[in-house]
Amino acid sequence: MSNWRFKEIVVLTALSVVFAVVYLAFLPVGKILVGLFGPIGYDLIFGIWFIVSIIAAYILRKPGAAFLSETIAAMVEVLIGNAVGPMLIVSGMIQGLGAEAAFAATRWKNYSVWVLMAAGAGSGITSFAYGYFMSGYAALSTGYVVAMFAARVISGALIAGLLGKALSDGLAKTGVLNSYALGKEYRRKNAS
């Protein structure tokens, strides 16, 4: 934590707060999809719930950004007083760990599209393992569980990875990120 500027921490939490609201807004969407397709409904759009990890890590480029942002977003979701209660913090931590693992594999150096997509998929893998245990997927047939898993990983890579990158790049263009890693890189690229 010592190499974090306080400014970066507050920006990270601000991002988490914004996306906590987005996450909550998507819960009813998920519930409708679950009503229509069964538990797989959540998995189709599950990537949206990993997006803050990817955005925070991509913008700040510090070890722990993916994990912390997702954890804080989950905390804020609990604080707003909705969703699944305090246990949501645990699932947020687990999702954050999945994304963090992908960034850790590149030693927090590489933030290319592929790594961002891998981070989204990573969250999908860890959150599925957790969901398997907590939500009792063991009672479902194997084929269905495999389909859920595939849907979640792909959704993580596409929605969290690609959409997260697009949003962050859009933000970098406005110039608000000029004192953060992504904004610095953006300016360097434009200067040369």
Next chain:
Amino acid sequence: MFLHHLNPSIKALTIGLIVILLALIFDPVTPFILLLFTISLTFIGGRVDVKKYLLYFIPFSILAFGMLWTTIVFADTPKNPEDIISVLGMEYPRESLLTAIALSLRVLSVASLSLLFIFTTNIVDFILSLIQQLKLPPKIAYGVLAGYRFLPMMKDELAVIHAAHRIRGVNQVLTLKERLKQYKRYSIPLLASAIRKAERTAIAMESKGFTGDKSRTFYRRFTITSKDWLFIIIMLAAFTTAVYTSIKLGYFNWYNGEI
């Protein structure tokens, strides 16, 4: 009013423990008893508005219902396919039906536990207690509190962006496609203003001497008292009673490595 005065961290940990224990149970009786117990405890031990409680509880019921029918439809092949229960003229394998009911009751039971926490806990207290009892670094905790302050501001900010777009005549939203485009138009300005506000808040806090040092003092101190231990004991006793009743009735069934 007992629930409102518990240590928030201990309350959260206890509920977390019960939820984990519940995740190991695959029979309908245990979560059902626990559900009834938690709801009664919420209303006896806390000041909770019934209408608001129901408003929060209904979405979970829908979720539980979704869980119920999908678990029946997509269930594993039962071990005793001959053992059949008929409901409303349709026949289901006993095992699948019981598991499905168990899983949906579990959703409701976890929901009631969560609502118990949410309806009886003050947010700022929870964060302060996280620093004091669970050693959350103050740098992060106060960051979260500062960030949390942005929440009501976001609504105003959205109104500002909306007005700004209207002045420029780009706010004719009629179709779903346009609505999606509108979200896209809102997202970047909203995030940008959130980041700017965060940056200013951080600078203001630092200029007033906030260092995020762990050895800070608190105006409001939280401690763990005998009440908190009593809460842990009550919850564990309720869980044990539920399991015991379930065993007595012959329904008890728990996770034993099924994949």
